[in-house]
Amino acid sequence: MARIPVLQPPGRQDAVIPHVYRPRMAAAMEQLAAAVYQETTLTYREAEGARILIAHLNGCLMCQGYRIAAHLPAALHKMGSAEAPNTGKSRGEAPSEAFYQAVAADWRASDMLSDRERLAIEYAERIALEPVPLPRDDAFWERLHAHFDDGEIADLTYSITTWIATGRVVHALGLDGTCEIHAPGSAHSLSTRPPLSTRPPLSTRPSLSEPTSLSKPTSSRAGPAHNHRQ
Numbered sequence: 001m002a003r004i005p006v007l008q009p010p011g012r013q014d015a016v017i018p019h020v021y022r023p024r025m026a027a028a029m030e031q032l033a034a035a036v037y038q039e040t041t042l043t044y045r046e047a048e049g050a051r052i053l054i055a056h057l058n059g060c061l062m063c064q065g066y067r068i069a070a071h072l073p074a075a076l077h078k079m080g081s082a083e084a085p086n087t088g089k090s091r092g093e094a095p096s097e098a099f100y101q102a103v104a105a106d107w108r109a110s111d112m113l114s115d116r117e118r119l120a121i122e123y124a125e126r127i128a129l130e131p132v133p134l135p136r137d138d139a140f141w142e143r144l145h146a147h148f149d150d151g152e153i154a155d156l157t158y159s160i161t162t163w164i165a166t167g168r169v170v171h172a173l174g175l176d177g178t179c180e181i182h183a184p185g186s187a188h189s190l191s192t193r194p195p196l197s198t199r200p201p202l203s204t205r206p207s208l209s210e211p212t213s214l215s216k217p218t219s220s221r222a223g224p225a226h227n228h229r230q
Contacts, residue, residue, distance in 0.1 A: 043092040050124035058167035062176035069094035
């Protein structure tokens with residue numbers, strides 16, 4: 001249940017976060033979220049892999065049921081944006097529900113993910129759960145730069161941190177229980193991911209900085225990545 005009344009000004013009854021209390025703050029959050037969805041050049045699968053992991057880490061039910069390809073037009077309307085949605089062919093095919101289940105269950109073990117998709121998810125998890133050592137992990141940054149150019153890394157970083165912030169606002173205030181979005185053909189929350197309280201601490205999980213198949217650039221690349229998608 002919502003922990004504060006969801007009060008809206010005239011004409012904004014569909015907004016997710018309440019605007020009456022601090023209208024400039026609420027508007028800024030909406031504008032940031034809209035910018036992330038509208039300016040990104042990431043494919044659906046790259047963006048959605050990172051976003052759905054954050055949705056589960058945040059515990060945001062609405063975010064877990066959200067699907068960019070299907071729900072972005074309505075979301076932009078709720079945010080007060082009249083822009084045409086960023087849903088062009090360059091974003092690739094929309095992920096299947098099996099994709100979302102694979103990310104939520106065990107993205108490291110899934111064979112459904114490309115190197116770029118897996119690395120985007122890993123980056124999201126590290127930003128959310130272990131941000132302090134992240135800037136000093138040279139091995140990780142070598143892998144990230146091998147698959148994404150500088151603009152795409154900025155894109156991922158702005159997107160992931162925005163999803164962390166907005167999802168936690170929605171969940172902390174209990175707003176995801178009053179405005180849930182249900183994914184097609186699924187329950188509102190993917191139940192295959194263990195709750196945070198039952199998962200082992202990061203120190204007992206496999207080291208994210210250990211060399212993996214992502215450690216080396218793909219054979220089609222001879223130099224730094226430039227808008228290369230697999």
